[in-house]
Amino acid sequence: MANLRGQKKFVSIVPPGLRLVERSVLPGFKLTMGLTVTYLSLVVLIPLSGLFLATRHLTFGDFCHIMQNDLVAKSFKLTFGASLCAALVNAVMGFIVAWVLVRYRFVGRRLLDMMVDLPFALPTAVSGIALAQIYSEKGWIGQFLPIPIRGTPIGVTLALIFIGLPFVIRTLQPAIADIDRELEEVSASLGARRHQTFLRVIFPTLSPALITGFAMAFARAVGEYGSVLFIGGMIPGKTEIMSSVILSKLYEENGQVPASAVALVMLAVSFGILLLINLIQIWANRRFALAN
Amino acid sequence: MSIEVRHIVKTFGTFKALDDVSIRINTGELVALLGPSGSGKTTLLRIIAGLEVPDPTSGPIFFGGHDVGSQRIRDRGVGFVFQHYALFRHMSVYDNIAFGLTVKPRKVRLPKEKIRERVMELLHMIQLDNLAHRYPSQLSGGQRQRVALARALAVEPHVLLLDEPFGALDAKVRMELRGWLRRLHDEIHLTSVFVTHDQDEALELADRVAVMNNGKIEQFDTPDNVFHQPATAFVMNFLGQVNQFRGRMAGKGQVRIGKHRGRPAEMVLSRKNWTDDGAAAIFVRPHDLKIVRKPIEGRLCLPAKIERIHSAGAHVRVDLISENNENLVAEISHLDREQLRLEPGDSCYVTPTSVRVFDLIEQDDLVEQGAV
Numbered sequence: 001m002a003n004l005r006g007q008k009k010f011v012s013i014v015p016p017g018l019r020l021v022e023r024s025v026l027p028g029f030k031l032t033m034g035l036t037v038t039y040l041s042l043v044v045l046i047p048l049s050g051l052f053l054a055t056r057h058l059t060f061g062d063f064c065h066i067m068q069n070d071l072v073a074k075s076f077k078l079t080f081g082a083s084l085c086a087a088l089v090n091a092v093m094g095f096i097v098a099w100v101l102v103r104y105r106f107v108g109r110r111l112l113d114m115m116v117d118l119p120f121a122l123p124t125a126v127s128g129i130a131l132a133q134i135y136s137e138k139g140w141i142g143q144f145l146p147i148p149i150r151g152t153p154i155g156v157t158l159a160l161i162f163i164g165l166p167f168v169i170r171t172l173q174p175a176i177a178d179i180d181r182e183l184e185e186v187s188a189s190l191g192a193r194r195h196q197t198f199l200r201v202i203f204p205t206l207s208p209a210l211i212t213g214f215a216m217a218f219a220r221a222v223g224e225y226g227s228v229l230f231i232g233g234m235i236p237g238k239t240e241i242m243s244s245v246i247l248s249k250l251y252e253e254n255g256q257v258p259a260s261a262v263a264l265v266m267l268a269v270s271f272g273i274l275l276l277i278n279l280i281q282i283w284a285n286r287r288f289a290l291a292n
Numbered sequence: 293m294s295i296e297v298r299h300i301v302k303t304f305g306t307f308k309a310l311d312d313v314s315i316r317i318n319t320g321e322l323v324a325l326l327g328p329s330g331s332g333k334t335t336l337l338r339i340i341a342g343l344e345v346p347d348p349t350s351g352p353i354f355f356g357g358h359d360v361g362s363q364r365i366r367d368r369g370v371g372f373v374f375q376h377y378a379l380f381r382h383m384s385v386y387d388n389i390a391f392g393l394t395v396k397p398r399k400v401r402l403p404k405e406k407i408r409e410r411v412m413e414l415l416h417m418i419q420l421d422n423l424a425h426r427y428p429s430q431l432s433g434g435q436r437q438r439v440a441l442a443r444a445l446a447v448e449p450h451v452l453l454l455d456e457p458f459g460a461l462d463a464k465v466r467m468e469l470r471g472w473l474r475r476l477h478d479e480i481h482l483t484s485v486f487v488t489h490d491q492d493e494a495l496e497l498a499d500r501v502a503v504m505n506n507g508k509i510e511q512f513d514t515p516d517n518v519f520h521q522p523a524t525a526f527v528m529n530f531l532g533q534v535n536q537f538r539g540r541m542a543g544k545g546q547v548r549i550g551k552h553r554g555r556p557a558e559m560v561l562s563r564k565n566w567t568d569d570g571a572a573a574i575f576v577r578p579h580d581l582k583i584v585r586k587p588i589e590g591r592l593c594l595p596a597k598i599e600r601i602h603s604a605g606a607h608v609r610v611d612l613i614s615e616n617n618e619n620l621v622a623e624i625s626h627l628d629r630e631q632l633r634l635e636p637g638d639s640c641y642v643t644p645t646s647v648r649v650f651d652l653i654e655q656d657d658l659v660e661q662g663a664v
Contacts, residue, residue, distance in 0.1 A: 182378035190392030
């Protein structure tokens with residue numbers, strides 16, 4: 001049948017009953033969906049696939065060879081080891097800070113709450129130089145410490161703790177605020193002592209949020225460069241992290257391919273860890289699925 | 293175990309939630325705290341439980357003769373059931389019920405097999421034997437509330453306290469659970485107090501009902517008595533539908549209601565010991581309001597006009613409007629309706645067969661009741 005307005009009749013490529021989206025009152029699905037796919041491709045997918053393209057001629061053996069290089073292996077361990085430590089410290093301390101900020105009302109609470117965001121907002125160079133100064137051998141804090149911080153893996157971890165601080169706190173705060181007081185009350189009425197209520201009722205309820213915060217702090221730590229440069233000094237084999245290894249490889253002769261190879265391994269490991277954490281999260285969510 | 297609280301006062305900021313409340317609940321009784329929201333019923337329940345601390349000027353709280361006022365909830369031996377169940381989402385039904393048994397100090401904790409036995413027993417009691425390994429999110433509202441109840445009973449509390457236990461359930465489940473709870477109580481005879489704003493629930497379920505308003509207990513009596521002999525105008529108003537007339541007491545056992553054909557309609561009540569010439573509130577239950585076509589000699593008959601007739605139900609509800617623009621409701625049988633051939637828009641007369649009169653000067657004082 002001829003269309004009255006002479007327009008082409010729209011033919012759906014999706015079989016009936018298999019619509020991509022629910023019909024919505026707001027128009028623009030095709031436009032916004034197209035934009036989303038294009039944008040994500042341009043910004044994320046294409047640059048990352050460039051890594052694969054750059055290393056397409058390397059064999060598995062070549063990868064192993066590059067990674068087994070002493071300096072690369074050491075920085076690999078440092079990057080992920082220090083990030084893990086930092087994320088763990090942040091998980092524990094962040095939990096306490098978030099708890100205090102949500103559960104107690106005290107003078108200066110708003111101020112403390114704002115301070116949590118500082119590591120987010122500061123350029124990493126600023127936090128880097130601040131940390132490097134106070135933790136140097138003659139710095140305010142460094143002079144009292146028996147072990148050197150600046151230029152050591154401890155310093156690196158410290159910087160990573162600093163920049164990862166907001167993540168656990170900010171993901172836990174709404175979760176703690178959401179905890180039903182009745183859960184604590186019912187637990188007490190059943191005879192549970194406070195630590196039992198905490199360990200058996202509150203902590204499991206918060207664990208999905210805690211895992212998310214941990215994952216974010218960890219991911220952020222793996223990617224950190226600036227503040228680590230200041231306090232760690234990127235001493236090869238000691239405080240040099242993967243980002244720096246990639247950079248120095250890039251400046252070597254014909255270094256583009258090895259640099260990409262190291263980057264690719266890092267991408268794979270990061271992705272793997274995030275995937276694992278997400279799986280834990282899905283598992284936890286399925287079990288704790290909202291009761292109401 | 294009996295519960296007794298004396299002179300409990302509780303203020304939140306400037307709001308007086310409880311105003312010198314005393315109540316004594318006998319061993320094995322099932323008592324309802326009934327009242328509108330903000331009447332203090334939940335606060336009273338939470339104070340009995342130990343979840344809320346009364347003001348320092350308050351009197352003691354006794355459980356079976358022992359003052360438990362200084363004890364925390366953990367030590368009081370109360371089972372508490374919340375309106376929204378407060379089940380532990382991350383635990384299975386089994387673990388929820390077992391919780392109270394597993395947190396006991398090691399010395400008094402039952403061995404694992406005994407706990408298992410007890411939990412299975414409770415699961416059987418709440419008729420959820422097969423759902424032990426489900427999570428709360430996989431249960432219906434009624435099932436969740438039964439699990440919450442089993443969890444509270446697992447620790448063998450001295451008293452059971454329920455805060456609007458059926459409030460979050462739909463009407464049919466609520467009815468079922470109500471009957472089930474009554475039977476359960478008859479079996480285990482645990483002193484129980486539940487809070488509700490649903491009068492049907494309170495009247496049907498409880499041995500005695502405490503009607504609360506503005507932080508005070510207005511009346512504490514059997515369902516029969518609070519319904520048929522309300523102590524105050526509030527109780528009369530709160531329990532069941534009621535028609536309210538304003539009038540004056542005219543001495544000699546007479547009450548004047550509004551105006552009827554230019555002169556006040558008078559009603560003679562059987563007894564006559566109230567103060568003369570005071571403002572009065574006259575209450576008539578819908579089923580005590582009779583509809584007639586012609587005024588009856590010697591009886592108070594008020595002219596009214598039928599607005600609507602609701603005949604879907606066991607009784608016919610007739611909405612009327614009086615000459616003084618008062619909205620009235622009468623409840624008559626289907627037979628009466630047919631015989632009178634009532635239709636919306638008809639003019640007729642209403643005559644009360646039983647009234648309760650409360651002095652309006654002291655709004656809450658019962659003055660006299662009488663049959664007309």
